[in-house]
Amino acid sequence: MLNAVINFFLLLMLCGVLSWQAKATVLIDNEDVKAMREAAGQSGRFAEAYQQLRKQMDKVIAQPTDVPVPVDAGGGYTHEQHKRNYQNMYQAGQLYLLSGDKKYADYVTKMLLDYAALYPTLPRHPQRKSSNEGKLFWQGLNEAVWLVHTIQAYDFIKDSLSEAQRQTIEKGALRPVATFLSVESPHTFNKVHNHGTWANAAVGMTGYVIGEPKWVEWALYDLNESGKGGFLKQLQQLFSPDGYYTEGPYYQRYALMPFVTFASAIEQNEPERKIFEYRNGILEKAIQTTIELSYNGLFFPLNDAIKSKGISTIELVHGVALAYQLTGDTRFLDIAKQQDTVLLTPAGLAVSQALDNNEATAYTMPSRVYLDGPDGKQGALAVLRAHTKDKPAVVFKATSQGMGHGHFDKLTWQFYDKGNEIVSDYGAVRFLNVVTKEGGRYLPENTSYGKQSIAHNTMVVDETSHFNGKVNVADRYAPTLLFDQHGDDLQIAAANIDTAYQDTMLQRVIALVTVAPGKTLAVDIISGNSPSEHQYDVPLHYQGQLTYINQAVNSYSKTMSALGDANGYQHLWLQGEAPFENQPAQVSWLNDNGKFYTLTTAPLQGKVMFTQIGAGDPNFNLRNEKAVIVRQRGQSARVVSVLEPHGSYDAAKEQTVASTPDVASVAYGENNGVSWVQITLKDDQQHMLAYRTAEAANKVSFAVNGQQYTLTKHAQLFKNIK
């Protein structure tokens, strides 16, 4: 520290002159380093985490370093070893920063010298992915992540190095990796996509640390400094004005890391760029939205998502710490508490000290929509939440496609209650880093099933997926959000899309209605309208064991066939079916959370099919989940359903309560531009949800069974009308 090297750079830019100052550490302020050193020596969360990391890393640095020649794909030995290496270098670097103990710096130095010797000898990785090649790793993406961590480690320890060591490391490892990620991988580097963001962050931070201002410019504006790519374009393009990331929350939390890390580096080195104010503070919004796109700590599994990811992932730990540091908003501390990971960074120190002082306040998840698209005009994700005891929530996906990781799932929905998924989305067909599952890549069934429309809770016309399953078409269109409304006993949203199928308009209205204290129902009206006749399927993928079906099912007991030949249907076994002949249909299941759920569907003419995933799956790549599918034929189709959570099952305590539903039947009607859903309970009580999708400026009267009602807003819940 005392030997701090201070250099000055002058940097001429097209748009102005900026001053550039290198300090002992370039990425962290010296004052912050001082404060962290002090806190590490006292008591509290920060000091505990510091001591724990020392203990852990003392074991690690006692081992010889291992920088193997790259051979394996994800999950294989060399892949995992290089991942461990950058994590270990980063953490040892932090410990040097906080303790001044040179043994940590020496560990990093040794490893960096190993890399400096190895890297120049490497060809492209033998297991490389064609779209984004790497050298240390099978894909360049991992290489960028390596550099984001490694450049920080280097920054933390570089005051301990001789000039010769710096030369060797920069020349042998840091510069070649940065060069490989930028000028040698222009397609990825310039691409507006999370792979691009990682590359930009890696190269830009390296620019700051080793004094290559040009690289910062590339990182911000692309290799041509055109502004058509680069970090700022990513901030403009990848997030909507509401901070929604077009690929969905799974990739959003992943993408967040380089945004947060690089933005902090920019703020530290060039505060005059006001990066955190960029686009009305888009980064903070993005962090907040990532938090809110979750239920019970796990992200909504939209698009290609692995379901166990949630708010505790390290990327969001960094995001939340930064958001708290930027805003002082104590609700972020509530999330930090749930994350239960202490960062040894300036932002981590701020969070730790505030948590030590019990400053956290509740983060209440809002019921709201998140507009999609750079301009907020490409549909929306609606998250409806009722603030009753078991926290029921609806996710209604009326967003744009979200590029290559997007699913053909326009207007799909999910339902959560009492901690669990109830109506679910499959997520990605992938076993991350499992060598025997195609090296941990997305499996073929991700395309043949996971992405297809029938794998989602939407409407499927003629057994074909939305946009015929073509990404380039799907990327051009998005649904229209018709309205949304969030009140005490009613949360509702409506959207439609007429481009998913050539001549069919799909529309869905979804609501949470709280008809009595603690009793919230989900109401779903989905329709397809066309000038020509079609087959309309509406699947509901549920989690649980069927406990009741209100009609005799023709069940396939001795042999069973796949439901179809293509578009995901080839992966569904048809277990049984029942005619749906103008009587109300009821299906109940018992979820692992110990509650029963009953779907009551208004009478229609068609059939109900019961399916299980697993056909056409020779390598057993799919989970064998269940669905109930309502099938109709005609020029138009409408399925109106009410999903009721009820009762409880506790086999350990031998207590079962209300295993049958309260809802007896559901009816739908329209009058004077108003649609209504009537819910009749077993005890003959009635509730009614009424709504109109058209402009809602004036009040409107409508009649139901001879009785007049008035609607003033878009939607209203009429309780106990009988």
Add this chain to the structure above:
Amino acid sequence: MLNAVINFFLLLMLCGVLSWQAKATVLIDNEDVKAMREAAGQSGRFAEAYQQLRKQMDKVIAQPTDVPVPVDAGGGYTHEQHKRNYQNMYQAGQLYLLSGDKKYADYVTKMLLDYAALYPTLPRHPQRKSSNEGKLFWQGLNEAVWLVHTIQAYDFIKDSLSEAQRQTIEKGALRPVATFLSVESPHTFNKVHNHGTWANAAVGMTGYVIGEPKWVEWALYDLNESGKGGFLKQLQQLFSPDGYYTEGPYYQRYALMPFVTFASAIEQNEPERKIFEYRNGILEKAIQTTIELSYNGLFFPLNDAIKSKGISTIELVHGVALAYQLTGDTRFLDIAKQQDTVLLTPAGLAVSQALDNNEATAYTMPSRVYLDGPDGKQGALAVLRAHTKDKPAVVFKATSQGMGHGHFDKLTWQFYDKGNEIVSDYGAVRFLNVVTKEGGRYLPENTSYGKQSIAHNTMVVDETSHFNGKVNVADRYAPTLLFDQHGDDLQIAAANIDTAYQDTMLQRVIALVTVAPGKTLAVDIISGNSPSEHQYDVPLHYQGQLTYINQAVNSYSKTMSALGDANGYQHLWLQGEAPFENQPAQVSWLNDNGKFYTLTTAPLQGKVMFTQIGAGDPNFNLRNEKAVIVRQRGQSARVVSVLEPHGSYDAAKEQTVASTPDVASVAYGENNGVSWVQITLKDDQQHMLAYRTAEAANKVSFAVNGQQYTLTKHAQLFKNIK
């Protein structure tokens, strides 16, 4: 309390003269009541539980009592209400005892008077079960449970009643229920079975409380006082000398309650019977065995068992408290801590105070066998446990049938590791108290699938179940335990049975071998030997998602058929099959606990089939679990397998390690009366398990591949032989 009524009874018995003294409370000692009252007023667990119960019951007693005319089966309204009633009476009674506050006694009195008015008007229950009829409930079993609780409540509050009230309650409710359970239900009352135990306890305790010594005699020796039935016979007959209950742990913990409760009443009123010393302290052994027949807090699901039951069930809370009270063994406090339920009883007070003083010591689950049968000669349950980090455990069931709730699962096994079931038993096909699942009864698939041999991890000959699925035959035979041995790096047991099939001897040897620190493998050798040719199936029901099969599977992708027509085979879909042609077979799966498991089977001639439960299940009563089945034909068959836990999968942290196994192949051989299993690892290392089932008095030499080895005991693990 001060108005204590003291009566004396003199009771003449065949074997002696006993004095009988009624106190303020007959079932609890007055000194204990004093101690509990004191503790309730101080701080600590007991006082907290007392305050919490007051809070809870104050709400309950503010509601009007509800004693409905019985209509519903299990799970229905009147069933659950009568259950709530006896629980509420019991708890209100406890509160009166501890607080002296008459409002609690009044609540019990009001309800007892309601019952006294209702009960004499009742016919047999409209939904009654033929084998054990009830009046308040669909089965007499529940009626006995009602009386066990109610007679205690009555005992607790009876000093607050007028003589007239006592007369009314005893005449209208207590006497008629006791009479119904005894002289009016002789078949159940005299039966050596848990239904009998409950009836004995209910009637015997009522005898003590209302002064009918004859009823105590009936309870102890049956209605004829013959000793052929009754409580003492139950204690002799239902438990083995090791405290194993013939129906298995699920019913054992249920049966425990009346044993514990009635025995405490006997000890309180007639200590001279020395009930706790009966049969070398069989009751304490039974409690201890119940504790030990569990993994990660849940009971092994042997026979008809619902899987969510575990050591925290209230029955075992009473059992553990009693065991601690009797023995002062502080290991029981470890279990009590896990149970986390404080009883407001004398035993509960003892536990609470000891826990308040941090006196708990670790209860280490032993590796041992539990002999079955009243004389310990009807086979055994072997529980093998290695004390490595993830606590692998094998359950090897070589027990007797266990009467009507028994399964045809001779020599089946289960494997547990890192908190979870890995190789599993289905348990019972039943949704406890779910009205829409046949009123919560055992479902038809419990017989057609759950009990059948193919539903278990055993050997099935010619697609028929053991003993042809006939309980009356099965009840006559049991396997023979050949040997068991429990050392540091080897736990092993062997058993055989030649009566499950007419001309076939089944034999199994199962071991846990710890080949390196933290690395424990399960080794399984199962064989069938017959003079005639048969088809031999060895299913392995596993929990998890398949990640690897080392050969091409012919998978049924478009249509799928049931594996067979009967004996459980009609419920298995055949998903795919692969030839098993003298190469080693490997199958890996990923369990929810984040670890991989690989089964490596020594080469043989036959095939491997992959199945899923769910065929022939029109009402969706079965869980859709997976199995891999090895099928062979011949006069004899032997399947030798090694199950290896390995690696880890953490998608949240994106860390996957060692998703492929270390074991490369397995070989089996015999020489000079010794059998050996050689395990070759990927790195060419070899380990060998050698064993002999014959007498092990002398040492024996044997040769493997030209190398000589010596065995001194029944079995030995030879590590790193190459």
